[in-house]
Each structure stands twice: as structure tokens, then as C-alpha cells.
Amino acid sequence: MAKPKVAFYWCASCGGCEETIVDLAEDILKVVEAVDIVLWPVALDFKLKDVKAWKPGEVAVAFINGAVRLSEQEEWVKLLREKCSLVVAFGSCAHLGGIPGLANATTRDEIIANKYLRAPTVNNPEGTVPQEKSKVNGFELELPNFWKDVKALDEVIDVDYYLPGCPPPFETVATAVNAILENKLPPKGSVIAPEKALCETCPRNESKPDDLTITSFKRLATSTPDPEKCFLADGFLCMGPATRGGCGERCINGNMPCRGCFGPTPDVLDAGLKMLSAVASRGAADTEQASQDFADSLVDPLGTLYRFSLPVSMLRRRLVPTGDNQ
Amino acid sequence: MANEQFEPRIVGFLCRWCSYTGADLAGTSRMQYPANLAAIRVMCSGRVDPTFVVKALKDGADGVLIAGCHPGDCHYSEGNYKAMRRYPMLLNLLDQFGIECGRVRLEWISASEGERFAEVVTEFTEQLKALGPLNWQESISALCTGT
Amino acid sequence: MSKRITINPITRLEGHGKIEIFLDDAGDVERAFLQIPELRGFETFCLGRPAEEMARITPRICGVCPTAHHIASTKCLDDLWHVDPPPTAKKLRELVYSAFMCEDHFLHFYFLGGPDFVVGPTAPATERNILGVIAKVGLDIAGQVIAMRRKCRELIETMAGKVIHPVFGLPGGVSKGITEEQRLEFLKTAETAVEFAQFSLNLFNDVVLKNDDYVKLILDDAYAHRTNYMGLVDENNKVNFYDGHVRVVGPDGDEFARFAPRDYTDHFAEHVEPWSYVTFPYLKSKGWKGFVDGPDSGVVRAAPLARCNVADGMATPLAQAAYEKMYETLGGKPAHATLAFHWARLVEALYAAERMKELLEDPEITGTDIRTEPTRTPDEGIGIVEAPRGTLVHHYFTDDNGVLTKVNLIVATNFNAAPIAMSVEKAAKGMIKGGKVNDGLLNMVEMAFRAYDPCHACATHSLPGQMPLVARVYDSTGKTIKELRR
Ligand code: SF4
Ligand code: SF4
Ligand code: SF4
Ligand code: FES
Numbered sequence: 001m002a003k004p005k006v007a008f009y010w011c012a013s014c015g016g017c018e019e020t021i022v023d024l025a026e027d028i029l030k031v032v033e034a035v036d037i038v039l040w041p042v043a044l045d046f047k048l049k050d051v052k053a054w055k056p057g058e059v060a061v062a063f064i065n066g067a068v069r070l071s072e073q074e075e076w077v078k079l080l081r082e083k084c085s086l087v088v089a090f091g092s093c094a095h096l097g098g099i100p101g102l103a104n105a106t107t108r109d110e111i112i113a114n115k116y117l118r119a120p121t122v123n124n125p126e127g128t129v130p131q132e133k134s135k136v137n138g139f140e141l142e143l144p145n146f147w148k149d150v151k152a153l154d155e156v157i158d159v160d161y162y163l164p165g166c167p168p169p170f171e172t173v174a175t176a177v178n179a180i181l182e183n184k185l186p187p188k189g190s191v192i193a194p195e196k197a198l199c200e201t202c203p204r205n206e207s208k209p210d211d212l213t214i215t216s217f218k219r220l221a222t223s224t225p226d227p228e229k230c231f232l233a234d235g236f237l238c239m240g241p242a243t244r245g246g247c248g249e250r251c252i253n254g255n256m257p258c259r260g261c262f263g264p265t266p267d268v269l270d271a272g273l274k275m276l277s278a279v280a281s282r283g284a285a286d287t288e289q290a291s292q293d294f295a296d297s298l299v300d301p302l303g304t305l306y307r308f309s310l311p312v313s314m315l316r317r318r319l320v321p322t323g324d325n326q
Numbered sequence: 327m328a329n330e331q332f333e334p335r336i337v338g339f340l341c342r343w344c345s346y347t348g349a350d351l352a353g354t355s356r357m358q359y360p361a362n363l364a365a366i367r368v369m370c371s372g373r374v375d376p377t378f379v380v381k382a383l384k385d386g387a388d389g390v391l392i393a394g395c396h397p398g399d400c401h402y403s404e405g406n407y408k409a410m411r412r413y414p415m416l417l418n419l420l421d422q423f424g425i426e427c428g429r430v431r432l433e434w435i436s437a438s439e440g441e442r443f444a445e446v447v448t449e450f451t452e453q454l455k456a457l458g459p460l461n462w463q464e465s466i467s468a469l470c471t472g473t
Numbered sequence: 474m475s476k477r478i479t480i481n482p483i484t485r486l487e488g489h490g491k492i493e494i495f496l497d498d499a500g501d502v503e504r505a506f507l508q509i510p511e512l513r514g515f516e517t518f519c520l521g522r523p524a525e526e527m528a529r530i531t532p533r534i535c536g537v538c539p540t541a542h543h544i545a546s547t548k549c550l551d552d553l554w555h556v557d558p559p560p561t562a563k564k565l566r567e568l569v570y571s572a573f574m575c576e577d578h579f580l581h582f583y584f585l586g587g588p589d590f591v592v593g594p595t596a597p598a599t600e601r602n603i604l605g606v607i608a609k610v611g612l613d614i615a616g617q618v619i620a621m622r623r624k625c626r627e628l629i630e631t632m633a634g635k636v637i638h639p640v641f642g643l644p645g646g647v648s649k650g651i652t653e654e655q656r657l658e659f660l661k662t663a664e665t666a667v668e669f670a671q672f673s674l675n676l677f678n679d680v681v682l683k684n685d686d687y688v689k690l691i692l693d694d695a696y697a698h699r700t701n702y703m704g705l706v707d708e709n710n711k712v713n714f715y716d717g718h719v720r721v722v723g724p725d726g727d728e729f730a731r732f733a734p735r736d737y738t739d740h741f742a743e744h745v746e747p748w749s750y751v752t753f754p755y756l757k758s759k760g761w762k763g764f765v766d767g768p769d770s771g772v773v774r775a776a777p778l779a780r781c782n783v784a785d786g787m788a789t790p791l792a793q794a795a796y797e798k799m800y801e802t803l804g805g806k807p808a809h810a811t812l813a814f815h816w817a818r819l820v821e822a823l824y825a826a827e828r829m830k831e832l833l834e835d836p837e838i839t840g841t842d843i844r845t846e847p848t849r850t851p852d853e854g855i856g857i858v859e860a861p862r863g864t865l866v867h868h869y870f871t872d873d874n875g876v877l878t879k880v881n882l883i884v885a886t887n888f889n890a891a892p893i894a895m896s897v898e899k900a901a902k903g904m905i906k907g908g909k910v911n912d913g914l915l916n917m918v919e920m921a922f923r924a925y926d927p928c929h930a931c932a933t934h935s936l937p938g939q940m941p942l943v944a945r946v947y948d949s950t951g952k953t954i955k956e957l958r959r
Contacts, residue, residue: 012513013536014532014533014534014535014536014539015535015536015537016533016535016536016537016539016637016638017536018536019536019537019637020637023626098533099530099533100513100518100533102518102519102530103513103514103517103518105422105518105521106514106517106518106520107469110514110517111512111514111516111517111518112512114514114516114517114520114880115512115514115516115517115752116745116752118879119516119743119752119881120738120868120879120881121737121738121741121742121743121754121881121883122742122743122745122752123742123743123744123757123761124743124744124745128745128746128747129745129747130512130745130746130747130748130749130750131747131748134747134748136504136506136746136747136748137504139493139495139504139506141493141506141748143748143749143750146512147471148469148470148471149469149470149471151471166533166638167536167637167638219523219525219875220525220526220643221523221524221525221550221554221643221644221847221851221875222554222846222847222848223846224643224646224648224844224846225648227649250630250634250635250640251634251635251640252634253634254632254633254634254635254639254640254641254648254649255634255641255648255649256529256634256640256641256648259529269377270377270380272419273375273376273377273380274377276376276412276415276416276419277375277376277377277412280408280411280412280415280416281372281408281411281412283411285407285410285411286397286407286410288410288414291410291411291413291414292414294411294414294415295411295414295415295417295418296414296418298415298418299523299874299876300422300521300522300523300526300876301415301418301419301422302419302422302423302521303422303521303522303523303526304526305419307530314377314380314381314384315380315384315423315425315462315466316466316470317423317466317469317470318422318423318424319423319424319425319462319465319466319469320424320469422521
């Protein structure tokens with residue numbers, strides 16, 4: 001029997017997801033026995049033209065990590081969609097936009113100006129900024145253009161499954177790969193991770209009182225979390241109540257609160273708003289002023305509540321006066 | 327930009343026990359106030375999930391009014407306190423999304439305060455006229471790459 | 474019109490590095506460019522975030538060296554809040570950091586850069602990878618590399634929460650300490666690491682140094698650059714990864730500058746080119762003179778050999794002996810041979826392993842005083858560490874509430890961007906003549922590139938398969954007249 005063909009591809013990625021595959025693939029011989037890797041840009045030499053030559057559906061599954069920010073990436077993922085029976089969004093960036101998705105809170109112009117014109121060490125009296133096309137002593141050079149915003153994979157192509165996490169722990173990767181190999185697949189659109197919130201499996205759950213109230217949020221900058229106590233009960237914002245479990249409580253084990261890389265629990269329209277609603281209702285404030293103070297104690301709600309999911313949030317990005325982002 | 331012709335669209339989430347009745351009273355007493363508000367009756371201001379507010383803004387509202395019973399008078403005792411706590415946090419968040427805090431308003435209006443309801447709507451409409459249209463859908467698509 | 478060869482070593486259209494080589498009419502290399510077509514904007518989208526979150530956000534700059542960003546950021550936060558962590562906290566951070574350096578250096582030596590030497594630079598492409606290494610050194614050793622990496626990575630995960638994107642660093646300390654039980658277990662890891670590093674140096678000795686052709690290659694002028702060097706040193710001017718002063722030496726090896734991280738802006742500036750998204754840092758007082766080496770150039774190299782060049786030695790005994798031996802063979806200090814970066818990397822791996830062991834034998838490591846909570850108003854902070862690939866700078870400005878208002882990041886590959894471009898060009902000029910291009914030659918160009926281990930190329934060789942490489946020669950109308958692949 002022919003081995004199933006598997007493709008890996010990466011878009012705007014930090015390489016951490018690739019590292020997980022490398023960690024997984026330290027048992028590489030087992031993987032190679034079971035599947036036939038037909039595309040893996042970091043490790044194997046296949047080109048766009050090879051992919052174009054595949055028959056639609058010929059490749060069983062494509063694992064794609066990283067957010068989408070360039071038209072070339074769009075071209076690749078659309079082609080992979082056409083040729084692969086299944087597409088799996090691998091990791092928070094592909095699933096939700098991820099940390100690079102925070103760029104949707106700013107603009108391309110700002111990014112360029114801060115990097116090449118305003119940085120404290122930049123010496124650039126002529127105001128040179130990188131150009132898509134440039135000529136140096138007659139040699140023509142090209143750079144890719146960036147989209148105005150960062151997108152999650154399913155904003156660009158249809159996605160069958162999601163593997164959450166930044167990066168996904170390799171146990172969940174193994175589960176997914178096995179499910180695919182054994183053809184024991186959950187319904188299309190599933191996130192391959194538990195349905196329950198992280199809190200339910202969190203070792204600190206017992207110290208979280210049912211009638212939890214929060215007076216004010218503490219900053220990790222100036223306070224130290226108790227090594228045993230539920231972070232919320234201790235006054236630190238923890239995304240556990242609104243985040244899917246299954247990561248192995250990795251940050252909690254490092255004595256740090258969850259930032260939500262596994263994304264929201266099922267049926268949540270907007271992860272950040274759900275969390276906002278959940279914690280705000282727990283506030284101890286009972287006057288308008290106290291409510292305001294309580295709200296202000298949560299510095300940077302956008303960057304905290306949407307640390308990994310800004311591009312897929314209901315509001316998607318910061319509104320800026322038109323003309324600012326061309 | 328403020329526009330003389332611009333008539334803001336306001337979605338009002340009104341608690342059925344007090345504010346909605348207050349609005350009714352304003353109507354039946356033929357008080358004068360702008361017709362910009364589309365009222366949605368909710369069980370309690372505490373039931374207004376921030377998601378509703380954001381959805382309204384996203385779907386074309388220029389402003390959102392949340393109105394509930396005065397503190398202490400909530401039919402479910404605590405509901406309006408929940409609303410009170412969520413409200414400033416939601417405004418802080420919307421501000422980071424580039425949506426002015428003047429577009430969302432929380433007011434306590436009892437069943438007998440028809441006049442107050444009319445005042446709130448009048449004032450809020452003026453405020454939104456000054457802020458101009460939100461046009462979230464159009465503005466955002468100009469800032470995103472089409473696919 | 475010139476012919477053009479494109480080497481896209483990571484087989485990515487958008488890539489993280491692309492080499493463009495232009496030939497003149499005679500088919501000789503006229504100019505080579507290394508382009509970095511990558512920009513993500515961390516400096517901008519971090520603005521408005523609470524600064525303490527930077528230690529959790531910036532590791533996403535690179536999933537291959539997230540620990541370096543985590544620790545640089547954490548140190549920057551100490552400085553920002555004007556707080557000095559308790560000794561135990563510093564040691565815990567350095568322990569995690571040493572485990573990371575050790576693991577990463579082994580990865581590079583065996584999986585990435587090593588195949589060029591262990592298997593041979595002109596060996597068939599199908600063998601010049603980890604499988605070729607395994608065939609040469611035996612499956613057993615490959616197993617040991619994997620086991621070694623896994624142990625180091627377990628240590629990091631236990632202490633720092635996650636190995637890819639650690640979380641334990643806080644301004645003034647860390648979130649978590651270790652128990653006596655863990656100490657004993659980690660000590661075993663450290664001891665194995667010391668042995669394994671020694672074994673690796675012996676392997677290097679047997680396979681590379683005993684082969685005259687390889688030694689000649691290392692010392693070949695095509696791979697040499699007489700540049701300035703930079704790196705962190707401790708109070709005795711010994712190599713340090715976690716802390717210390719930045720020392721810069723000129724191409725002659727004389728100290729050019731030695732300064733505290735706080736003063737880096739007095740010494741460095743960045744140059745911008747329209748054809749790359751990467752900026753090119755240089756020594757401010759020498760100025761930007763272009764992509765050139767020599768005593769007047771402001772170009773400065775970072776990473777393993779640079780660190781060894783700026784230091785007076787290594788702080789641990791076994792590493793010191795290896796250090797001395799290396800310079801003996803290379804003909805003294807500073808060594809300019811780019812390929813000797815691989816050797817220096819192993820010397821450093823041995824130091825990192827010995828340092829892990831030292832730290833774990835220190836009774837203070839299990840202390841419970843792991844944090845000094847900041848009390849002062851934050852304003853501006855600078856944190857510098859030595860990442861595996863070179864000096865890494867994090868620089869933050871905040872308002873009184875510790876919310877970021879300005880961020881500057883200079884990563885190791887930044888410092889090396891100009892030198893890598895120069896090395897690639899020089900190697901290309903030395904190896905491609907009269908339009909004659911073949912697979913082995915192209916690999917040598919790439920070897921120059923790989924010696925620096927630029928981020929993101931890291932995972933490239935780690936699995937069976939080949940380093941993807943395409944060379945295309947176009948005629949003046951843009952038609953491909955020759956295509957080379959491996
Ligand atoms: S999900 Fe995390 S680990 Fe994966 S590419 Fe994105 S930032 Fe890197
Ligand atoms: S809020 Fe955080 S610490 Fe508390 S139980 Fe949930 S996940 Fe655990
Ligand atoms: S604790 Fe939260 S942020 Fe950390 S790995 Fe788990 S889901 Fe991700
Ligand atoms: S019932 Fe009116 S606010 Fe709760």
C-alpha cells in the first residue's frame with residue numbers, strides 16, 4: 001500500500017513550530033516509515049513547480065504554520081489547498097494570527113518608520129527605507145511587499161483542522177498525525193485539543209474560589225505570583241477560564257499565568273470579549289469610580305486579551321484614519 | 327468630520343424592567359427626542375454581553391446605549407453592577423481598537439424617568455453627530471488586504 | 474548585461490535569506506548580495522504593551538533561539554526598573570541559559586554546519602546531511618546528540634515552563650526556583666554534557682584537524698575577513714554569555730572599546746540599505762565605510778569566534794585548554810578564518826556545559842530568594858546577552874507606568890549581516906571563475922554563510938533530506954540557461 005503523502009509549509013513563522021516538528025521528528029525514522037514527505041521547505045528541496053504538478057487530492061494532508069502576510073504566501077497556500085485533501089492550520093499563528101498578528105494594532109508605515117528612521121541607533125540622514133525594487137550600481141534587486149494586515153490561515157483558504165498552541169506541544173501533534181493516519185478524524189473544522197477550558201485541568205483550580213472576586217489586577221512587573229494559588233484568585237490576569245485546555249499547563253508550571261495561546265473554548269465568538277466579560281463580572285467594584293479604577297488596573301486589554309488572536313477577533317485590527325496605512 | 331446631514335444610528339440595549347419602560351413613557355408622553363435609536367429590549371443590563379456591543383458597532387451602528395435600573399434597583403440585584411464593571415473595561419479596549427469611547431454609553435434610567443430617557447438620547451445623538459459616522463465595515467476593509 | 478545566479482538556500486519564495494550573485498561578461502563574480510526579505514515589526518507592535526510582557530512576546534522573534542530573547546528581555550527589564558536580582562535568581566537564569574547554549578551549539582555542530590566537515594565539503598549532496606554524519610560517526614553518536622539535546626531541553630522546560638518560548642523571567646528575578654532533587658538530576662545532565670562536549674572536540678580533531686585538506690580550507694583566504702570583533706566579557710575579560718561588558722577588538726586584536734551595555738548607543742549605529750529589510754550595525758567612531766573589512770572599516774563580527782577573539786580566555790578549565798589549542802592551530806589571536814566559527818562553537822559548548830555544572834554545584838542555586846520586586850519608577854532599560862549567533866540587544870523606553878513607548882532591538886544576525894554578505898561575496902569570488910559553477914562550489918559559498926549560523930536557517934539540515942539549494946544562470950534576456958539543484 002502506498003504511504004500517505006504529507007506536506008509541510010510555513011508562512012510568517014518564527015520557526016518555533018518547525019522546531020516542534022523537529023523535536024517530534026527526532027523519531028523521524030518512524031514518521032518516514034509511515035508517511036511520504038513531499039514538501040518541506042526547511043528541510044527538503046521541492047519547488048512551486050513540483051507542487052503545481054501534483055494531482056488535486058494526491059497529497060493527503062498539508063500542515064501549514066505561520067500567519068499570512070505576503071501575496072506569495074497566499075499563492076502557496078491556495079495551491080496547497082487545491083492539491084491536498086486536508087489542510088491543518090498548525091500553531092497559533094496559522095490558527096489565530098498569533099503574536100505577529102499584534103501588528104494589526106499598528107500600521108505598515110509605522111513599522112517602517114520606527115525601524116529605519118526613528119530607532120535610537122539608526123543613522124539614516126537620507127531617510128533610506130527598503131524598497132520593493134532597487135538598483136545598486138546597475139544591479140536590480142527585489143524585496144517582497146507586505147500586506148497591510150496579518151491574517152490567520154482560514155481567512156485566506158478553507159481549513160479542515162486546527163492544531164493550537166504557540167507552538168503546539170508535540171504530544172498533540174502526534175495525536176493529530178495518528179488520527180490522520182488511522183483515519184479517525186473528528187468533524188471538519190475541529191480544533192484538535194480538548195473542548196474544556198484550561199482551568200478544568202489546571203493544578204491550581206482547587207484554590208480558585210467559586211465566588212472569586214478581584215479587587216484590582218496586579219502587575220507581574222512589581223508583584224510575584226504565589227507558586228500554588230490560582231492566578232486569578234491571586235489577582236493576576238490569567239486567560240485560563242477562556243482558553244482551551246490541552247497544552248499541559250505549560251506556563252502555569254513555570255509559575256506564570258496563561259496568555260491564551262491555545263485559543264478560545266468552542267463556540268466562543270470572540271476570545272477577548274468573552275474573557276473581558278468573565279473577569280469584569282468578578283470585579284469587586286460597586287461604584288462607577290471603583291469600576292473605572294478596576295478597569296484601569298488591567299493595563300493593555302487589547303494586547304493581553306488578544307495576545308494570540310487579534311486577526312481573528314471581531315474587530316480584527318485597529319481603526320486608523322484612512323490614508324495612514326497606504 | 328461632523329456632518330450636518332449625518333444622522334447617527336444608535337442601538338439601545340434597554341433593560342425591560344426599568345429603562346425600556348422609561349423609553350415607553352417618553353414615547354407615550356410625546357416627549358421630543360431624536361428618532362435615531364433602535365431599542366432592543368433585554369432582561370437586564372447585566373445581560374448585555376460586550377460581544378453584543380461590538381457586534382452592533384461592527385454591523386453599522388455609530389453608537390451603542392446600554393441602559394439599566396439605577397444601582398440598587400436591579401431586578402436581579404447584581405446585574406447592573408456587572409454592567410457597571412464591564413463598561414469602563416470595554417471602553418478601554420475599544421479605545422485601543424481606535425473606536426472613540428464617546429460611542430458607547432451606559433446610563434441608569436428608571437421606569438418613571440421618561441424625560442431623562444429623552445434627554446439621554448438627545449444628548450447622545452448630538453455627541454455622535456460631532457464624532458461623525460463610524461462606518462466600521464468600510465473603514466476596516468480599506469485597512470485590510472482583500473481576499 | 475550580466476548573468477545572474479540565484480541561490481535561495483531556504484527554498485522559500487519570501488525566504489529569510491536570499492543570495493544574488495552577479496557575473497560579469499567573463500563569467501567572474503562581480504557582486505554578490507545577501508538579502509534578508511523579512512520584517513515583522515516587533516519594535517512597533519510592542520508599543521503600548523506592559524514592558525514585563527516583553528519577556529514573553531519577544532521570544533516569538535525566533536523560535537530557534539527564543540531563550541536568548543527571553544533572557545535579554547528579562548535583563549532589560551531589570552535595568553528598566555532599576556532592580557538587581559538576588560544571586561540565586563541570576564544563577565538560575567544563567568543555568569537555563571547555559572543549557573540552551575549547549576544544546577543549540579550541539580544542534581548546529583552536528584546537524585547544520587558539521588556535515589560540511591564531517592562528511593566533507595565536496596561530498597555528494599545526498600550525503601552532506603545528518604544522515605551522512607550518522608553514516609560516518611555511527612548511529613550511536615547520533616542517538617547521543619539527540620539524547621543530549623533532549624536532556625538540556627527538559628531542564629529548560631522544567632525551569633522555564635516552555636522550551637520554545639520560555640516564561641520564567643521577571644524584572645528583578647525569576648518566577649520559579651529549583652529543588653534539591655531537581656538539582657541532582659540536572660547535575661547528571663551537566664556532567665554528560667561536559668563529556669559529550671569533550672567527545673565532540675575530539676571528533677573535530679580526528680575528522681577535521683587530521684585532514685590537511687580541511688585545515689587548508691579553514692585557513693583559506695577565501696574564507697577570511699579582517700574585521701572588528703565584539704562580545705560580552707566578564708570582569709577578567711573571559712567569555713561570558715549572560716552578563717558583563719561589551720568588548721570590541723580591532724582586526725589587529727587590540728582592544729578598541731570596552732563598555733557597559735547601557736552605553737551601547739555611544740558605540741554602535743545602524744546603516745540602512747534599500748535592498749534589504751535588515752539593518753547593518755557598525756562601530757560609530759569608525760563610521761559606515763560599506764561592505765569592506767580592514768582596519769578602517771566599522772563592520773564588526775559577532776558569534777562564537779568573535780567572542781573568543783575579544784576575550785582573554787575561557788572561565789572554565791577544560792574550555793580554556795581547548796581555547797588555547799584552537800589558537801595555537803589557527804596561528805594566534807584574533808583568528809579571521811570564518812570557518813573556525815565551527816571550532817569556536819565547540820569550545821563554547823564545552824564552556825557552557827562546565828558552567829552548568831559549576832552552577833549546579835553552587836549551594837546557592839537551590840535558594841528560595843529568587844526575586845527582588847521592583848519599587849522604582851521605570852524609564853529606560855538595556856539588556857545585552859550573547860546569543861548562540863552573536864550579541865543580542867534589547868532596549869526599551871516606557872512611561873512611568875512601565876508601558877512601552879519605544880523599542881529598539883538589534884539581533885545577532887543584524888551584527889553579522891554585513892560580514893555574512895561580505896563572506897558570501899568573497900567566497901563566491903574565490904570559487905566561481907569563468908562562469909564555471911558546480912554543486913561543490915556553490916556549497917562552499919553557502920558554507921561561508923552557514924558558518925555564522927544565521928537564525929532561521931537553523932532547522933534546515935536537521936532532518937534527512939538535503940539543504941535545498943538552487944542556482945540558476947540566466948542569459949541577458951532573463952532566460953534560464955543553466956540550472957543546478959541539489
Ligand atoms: S505559533 Fe508560535 S511557535 Fe508557531 S510560528 Fe507562530 S510564534 Fe512561532
Ligand atoms: S485562572 Fe489560571 S491559575 Fe486559575 S485555575 Fe484557571 S488556569 Fe489555573
Ligand atoms: S498556559 Fe496558556 S499560554 Fe501557556 S501554553 Fe498553555 S494555553 Fe498557551
Ligand atoms: S433588571 Fe434592570 S438592570 Fe438588572
